Amino acid sequence: MADKHSNQTPEMPTSSDHSPLPCPFTKSYPSELNKDDYYYMQLALNEAIEGWKEDEVPIGAIIVIDGKIVAKAHNRRDSLKDPTAHAEMIAITQAASAISDWRLNAATLYVTKEPCPMCAGASIMSRLGRVVFALEDNKMGCLGGATDLNILGGSNHRCEISAGIMREECLQIIQAYFQAKRGAQ
Numbered sequence: 787m788a789d790k791h792s793n794q795t796p797e798m799p800t801s802s803d804h805s806p807l808p809c810p811f812t813k814s815y816p817s818e819l820n821k822d823d824y825y826y827m828q829l830a831l832n833e834a835i836e837g838w839k840e841d842e843v844p845i846g847a848i849i850v851i852d853g854k855i856v857a858k859a860h861n862r863r864d865s866l867k868d869p870t871a872h873a874e875m876i877a878i879t880q881a882a883s884a885i886s887d888w889r890l891n892a893a894t895l896y897v898t899k900e901p902c903p904m905c906a907g908a909s910i911m912s913r914l915g916r917v918v919f920a921l922e923d924n925k926m927g928c929l930g931g932a933t934d935l936n937i938l939g940g941s942n943h944r945c946e947i948s949a950g951i952m953r954e955e956c957l958q959i960i961q962a963y964f965q966a967k968r969g970a971q
């Protein structure tokens with residue numbers, strides 16, 4: 787086990803040394819009369835707000851099957867100290883558990899930011915029927931932003947993709963979070 791006080795380990799993580807910055811965003815509860823993509827993305831954004839309150843990069847995800855929410859999660863990488871604890875990964879595990887099946891063909895994933903290589907890969911490997919993301923990610927997004935894992939030649943599954951729903955709102959919360967973090971330093 788590493789000794790935190792050793793001079794030989796100067797780069798120890800410090801993320802747990804501070805309390806969360808107050809989140810200026812409040813959750814919205816859209817009308818249940820119109821359960822469209824906007825409705826579910828709003829709920830994914832609510833999850834992102836939960837993430838901020840736990841001092842996590844605010845990214846949220848919801849998974850829906852036949853109009854029923856089977857998973858809701860936010861990024862928990864820092865609190866779990868787990869690099870795989872992205873919102874989408876947690877939500878995919880929840881959804882598979884909810885239906886006792888790893889195949890999520892009937893499911894739609896709503897996520898506030900375009901999935902990274904890991905989460906885009908997990909979306910394809912779980913055969914997610916549809917992925918809806920708000921904000922594109924030209925650096926790490928792997929469903930069309932930086933690259934597109936969906937067009938791997940050897941894969942026999944492709945997720946239907948919709949992008950851009952509530953893009954501005956989901957961009958704002960991520961930008962505000964990093965601005966607040968910079969201001970706090």
Ligand SMILES: [Zn+2]
Pocket residue numbers: 872874901902903904905906
């Ligand atoms: Zn990810």
